[in-house]
Amino acid sequence: MRIYLDFNATTPVHPEVCTAMQEMLRENWGNPSSTYIEGARARRAIEEAREQVAALIGANFDEILFTGSATEANNTAIHSIARANDRTRFLSSTIEHPSVDEPLAFLGEQDSKIVQIGVDEAGRLDLTALRLQVDDRTALVAVILANNEIGVVQDMSTIAEIAHRVGAHLHVDATQALGKIPVDVATLGADSLVGSAHKFYGPKGAGFLWARDGVPVAPWIRGGPQEKRRRGGTENTSGIVGLGCAAELARRELPVRSAECARLRDRLWNGIAQGVHSVCRNGSAEHVLPNTLNVEFKGAAGDLLLEMLDGEGVSVSAGAACASGSIEPSHVLSALGRTPLEARATLRFSTGLGTDEAQIDRVLALLPELVARAREVAA
Ligand SMILES: Cc1ncc(COP(=O)(O)O)c(C=O)c1O
Known part of the structure; x- marks a missing residue:
């Protein structure tokens, strides 16, 4: 699955x-x-x-x-x-x-x-x-x-x-x-x-x-x-x-949906912050959608990390795109003052209906090793 x-x-x-x-x-x-x-x-x-x-x-x-x-x-x-x-x-x-x-x-x-x-x-x-x-x-x-x-x-x-x-x-x-x-x-x-x-x-x-x-x-x-x-x-x-x-x-389900999305998003962020060194969360943690987490894995090749996660059955999205050999950072991360390399090290996770604790824990188990590999490649 x-x-x-x-x-x-x-x-x-x-x-x-x-x-x-x-x-x-x-x-x-x-x-x-x-x-x-x-x-x-x-x-x-x-x-x-x-x-x-x-x-x-x-x-x-x-x-x-x-x-x-x-x-x-x-x-x-x-x-x-x-x-x-x-x-x-x-x-x-x-x-x-x-x-x-x-x-x-x-x-x-x-x-x-x-x-x-x-x-x-x-x-x-x-x-x-x-x-x-x-x-x-x-x-x-x-x-x-x-x-x-x-x-x-x-x-x-x-x-x-x-x-x-x-x-x-x-x-x-x-x-x-x-x-x-x-x-x-x-x-x-x-x-x-x-x-x-x-x-x-x-x-x-x-x-x-x-x-x-x-x-x-x-x-x-x-x-x-x-x-x-x-x-x-x-x-x-x-x-x-x-x-x-x-x-x-x-309209009917909003309070339940957003509470559950936030709980799982927070579980993901807490797990990342504990299990992977040198990470930072982009954007306000207070004025933010309950389901969204944008993370920079400092020094990692985000495109490779995305690919490796995909290979392990996990779909997320990247903060930068590779266009004809050069890194195109997202204009949003640039607006926040992030450099192209910082944007390249960034992934967006967004939770929703069907996300559960077991999925989050599986991603948390994968990340330390995959991030280390994505950092080696970028070094
Ligand atoms: C903020 C925002 N505005 C507009 C759109 C465009 O939506 P649609 O896919 O319906 O054209 C998107 C889709 O990614 C979006 O995130």
């Missing part, structure tokens, strides 16, 4: 989600735009899913737009805000996901000014720098609620206050936070927010954008009346139902 510790990359589909999706595929395959009974049934299933997603984030159901991914939802949000605004200044952080960075960079190639606000060594946004950079030319402040690599959670309500003081829009990428910590759009002070089903035991290819009532959403994909003309194309009905079901389960 493999040991999967990469739940921030993706999650398995929950059995109840599978059942709901299979039922859609088998029994409820009508086109939701059709006016006869098959269409009406598919439409009802979509609208029920919309309510389930809205309930997960404390929103009104008619403010939810279904998309094909969080990447698409981030693109749609940024595109919409840029179109609706005379303001030309766009602020984000140095630790955003590429699905926020790249649409912003695209705006930067036109007339907009893009400013990335740095983070401190713990991965928390520099609020002083944000206060200095935000002004009445600012259209958007886009900040990731919980980072995918280090799991650090931002003080979003303070960020919202700073953005709103100058009338800027706050866009929140909550893709990693959903299902792991409570997410409530009013508490966060967000104006728009995105998520993706496959990060919380739903299917791939199903995401959503929430935009507060009154926020204009311009279509990113044109060509049909679907989603109130905000996203053309026949709906991915089974994917949407899977997303809704996953959202419902996440």
Whole structure:
């Protein structure tokens, strides 16, 4: 049996989600735009899913737009805000996901000014720098609620206050936070927010954008009346139902899931800190997702460590990628001040449903020997 510790990359589909999706595929395959009974049934299933997603984030159901991914939802949000605004200044952080960075960079190639606000060594946004950079030319402040690599959670309500003081829009990428910590759009002070089903035991290819009532959403994909003309194309009905079901389960089970994830993540970190010398944890240990652990094994070749763990049946992810012979550190670890070599020595572990003590203990038993070998190779 493999040991999967990469739940921030993706999650398995929950059995109840599978059942709901299979039922859609088998029994409820009508086109939701059709006016006869098959269409009406598919439409009802979509609208029920919309309510389930809205309930997960404390929103009104008619403010939810279904998309094909969080990447698409981030693109749609940024595109919409840029179109609706005379303001030309766009602020984000140095630790955003590429699905926020790249649409912003695209705006930067036109007339907009893009400013990335740095983070401190713990991965928390520099609020002083944000206060200095935000002004009445600012259209958007886009900040990731919980980072995918280090799991650090931002003080979003303070960020919202700073953005709103100058009338800027706050866009929140909550893709990693959903299902792991409570997410409530009013508490966060967000104006728009995105998520993706496959990060919380739903299917791939199903995401959503929430935009507060009154926020204009311009279509990113044109060509049909679907989603109130905000996203053309026949709906991915089974994917949407899977997303809704996953959202419902996440809302119900969140306290139990996150307590268990945190217990096992902490067991892993305590075991690593005791059993392997010269290790350090990246990012805040206080403001962090309950399931995420980012560790530097000083002096080790992380790519090799990842490969050896894979060979032993353990899946984790790396803090750096090898591109044509050179080490490309993750931009998140660079933003925290880590050097390329430090990033190369870094692995991310993320726990989830199905992780148990025996798995953690097996990884802890493997690590001392594997890290020593990965250090020899790098030396
Ligand atoms: C923080 C964050 N935002 C956006 C995405 C993109 O999600 P999707 O796979 O639905 O495009 C991811 C996925 O890794 C993510 O971690």
